[in-house]
Amino acid sequence: MPLDTPTAETIFGQAIALDSPAERSRFLDRACAADPELRRQIEQLVADHFKAGDFLERPAILRTADPSVDSETLGTLIGPYKLLQQIGEGGMGTVFMAEQTHPVQRRVALKVIKAGMDSKQVIARFEAERQALAMMDHVNIARVLDAGATESGRPYFVMELVHGIPITKYCDDNHLTPHERLELFVPVCHAIQHAHQKGIIHRDIKPSNVMITLYDGKPVPKVIDFGVAKATEQKLTDRTLFTQYGTMVGTLEYMSPEQAEISALGVDTRSDIYSLGVLLYELLTGTTPLTRERLREAAFGEILHIIKEEEPQKPSTRLSDSGAARHGSRSLPSARPSR
Amino acid sequence: MSDVTRILSAIEQGDRSAAEQLLPLIYAELRALAAQRLAQEAPGQTLQATALVHEAHLRLVHEPNAANWDSRGHFFAAAAEAMRRILVDNARRKASTKRGGQFDRIELPDLAQRAEDDRIDLLALDDAFEKLQAIHPDKARLVKLRFFAGLTLEETADALGISRTTAQRNWAFARAWLYGQLHEA
Numbered sequence: 001m002p003l004d005t006p007t008a009e010t011i012f013g014q015a016i017a018l019d020s021p022a023e024r025s026r027f028l029d030r031a032c033a034a035d036p037e038l039r040r041q042i043e044q045l046v047a048d049h050f051k052a053g054d055f056l057e058r059p060a061i062l063r064t065a066d067p068s069v070d071s072e073t074l075g076t077l078i079g080p081y082k083l084l085q086q087i088g089e090g091g092m093g094t095v096f097m098a099e100q101t102h103p104v105q106r107r108v109a110l111k112v113i114k115a116g117m118d119s120k121q122v123i124a125r126f127e128a129e130r131q132a133l134a135m136m137d138h139v140n141i142a143r144v145l146d147a148g149a150t151e152s153g154r155p156y157f158v159m160e161l162v163h164g165i166p167i168t169k170y171c172d173d174n175h176l177t178p179h180e181r182l183e184l185f186v187p188v189c190h191a192i193q194h195a196h197q198k199g200i201i202h203r204d205i206k207p208s209n210v211m212i213t214l215y216d217g218k219p220v221p222k223v224i225d226f227g228v229a230k231a232t233e234q235k236l237t238d239r240t241l242f243t244q245y246g247t248m249v250g251t252l253e254y255m256s257p258e259q260a261e262i263s264a265l266g267v268d269t270r271s272d273i274y275s276l277g278v279l280l281y282e283l284l285t286g287t288t289p290l291t292r293e294r295l296r297e298a299a300f301g302e303i304l305h306i307i308k309e310e311e312p313q314k315p316s317t318r319l320s321d322s323g324a325a326r327h328g329s330r331s332l333p334s335a336r337p338s339r
Numbered sequence: 340m341s342d343v344t345r346i347l348s349a350i351e352q353g354d355r356s357a358a359e360q361l362l363p364l365i366y367a368e369l370r371a372l373a374a375q376r377l378a379q380e381a382p383g384q385t386l387q388a389t390a391l392v393h394e395a396h397l398r399l400v401h402e403p404n405a406a407n408w409d410s411r412g413h414f415f416a417a418a419a420e421a422m423r424r425i426l427v428d429n430a431r432r433k434a435s436t437k438r439g440g441q442f443d444r445i446e447l448p449d450l451a452q453r454a455e456d457d458r459i460d461l462l463a464l465d466d467a468f469e470k471l472q473a474i475h476p477d478k479a480r481l482v483k484l485r486f487f488a489g490l491t492l493e494e495t496a497d498a499l500g501i502s503r504t505t506a507q508r509n510w511a512f513a514r515a516w517l518y519g520q521l522h523e524a
Binding site for chain 2: 012013045049052057059060062
């Protein structure tokens with residue numbers, strides 16, 4: 001086998017070091033003058049070398065399992081809902097755009113919760129709150145329509161479909177001034193107050209649950225996932241930190257001190273207010289009061305301590321702190337007061 | 340001294356049979372580690388094979404003299420083979436069951452970051468790899484270390500005891516060869 005000879009590799013190595021195809025061709029003419037078959041093989045290899053791009057250049061990756069369905073099972077029915085497209089993915093589950101066929105035809109968002117939760121309990125807790133959830137009627141709240149369990153036993157929630165992006169991203173992408181950010185934030189507060197008056201606590205307010213969607217070209221915030229946190233009873237325990245590490249680090253920054261108690265008995269409407277405060281802080285400074293990096297570095301016990309005890313910098317201090325600019329791309333100049 | 344450390348030192352003292360004991364130990368550790376780490380991640384997240392292999396090394400090999408590349412080379416060669424088996428087994432299982440959502444489903448990413456449908460078929464890649472192994476065993480070892488264990492080119496050269504230039508050239512050669520097998524069959 002001609003390609004086996006060391007010369008083949010040497011010729012190949014020299015050929016790919018040459019810059020232009022013409023040079024390479026001339027070089028191969030000379031190097032393989034006596035052996036047209038060798039020339040053909042090496043030429044092919046050289047061509048493949050340049051076509052290969054970053055083929056195999058990044059090491060193999062192991063991917064975590066999809067919580068619910070494979071992308072190839074799009075189109076399947078979950079209850080009366082036909083999965084159309086995956087639109088989001090988080091620590092807790094996967095969100096799909098789905099088509100409801102019965103009793104009315106409409107598009108909805110369907111969130112399938114990750115494996116490992118007792119769906120009977122989740123659905124029972126959802127049912128308990130269902131009446132209250134149905135009483136909510138606010139333009140800035142995405143309606144929660146239904147809940148159930150998939151064939152494989154995973155709980156799912158059906159919500160009003162919101163085409164939007166997280167509020168923080170929207171503000172940064174559009175370089176909103178602090179004043180414009182506040183104007184977007186006010187209706188979010190109204191939405192939460194509305195829910196509180198109906199006796200519903202959100203428990204998981206964070207940018208990805210406050211989406212901005214455009215109505216007639218005007219940005220309108222929509223709070224999503226009402227009822228989900230309660231039903232799935234996200235408690236901060238060693239277990240959840242361990243099994244749902246992704247979720248916990250994603251949410252910890254918005255967690256109120258009373259939620260950071262292991263027992264989490266003291267959660268009331270004030271927890272949502274606290275999380276709103278964190279969101280506002282982030283909208284104005286580009287970082288959460290307790291930064292992601294800070295919490296990520298800390299051990300579990302330390303995290304609880306930080307959330308409960310640590311006094312964060314005031315937003316104005318955070319902004320004037322020369323270190324502020326280091327905290328990620330979110331603290332864009334656009335996030336700074338322009339006046 | 341851990342089992343793995345003991346086997347590694349046996350290999351260094353010339354005990355050929357010791358190498359065979361290495362693979363099952365490392366395979367078991369990597370599998371468990373992969374399952375455990377994947378369970379902690381959010382769905383759809385990815386884990387680098389590199390990270391797992393290095394973590395397994397830290398856990399299994401307690402050698403004071405970590406700069407000893409001879410024994411590290413043996414370790415990573417076995418780890419790369421173990422990782423290849425884990426990935427291929429899972430791809431095979433997935434292909435045969437077409438079942439999604441299993442706990443430790445492991446697959447290849449969209450390696451070339453082109454369109455989604457341009458993903459590499461790991462089983463086809465492995466067939467090509469077996470051919471490479473038959474014709475160019477030295478280059479197959481290199482591919483294993485680079486791709487399945489995620490070693491850098493420098494680390495690979497050290498582990499195989501070859502010069503960086505040779506490693507670089509053989510890597511380019513093997514990559515082009517495998518690419519040709521997969522795309523021009």
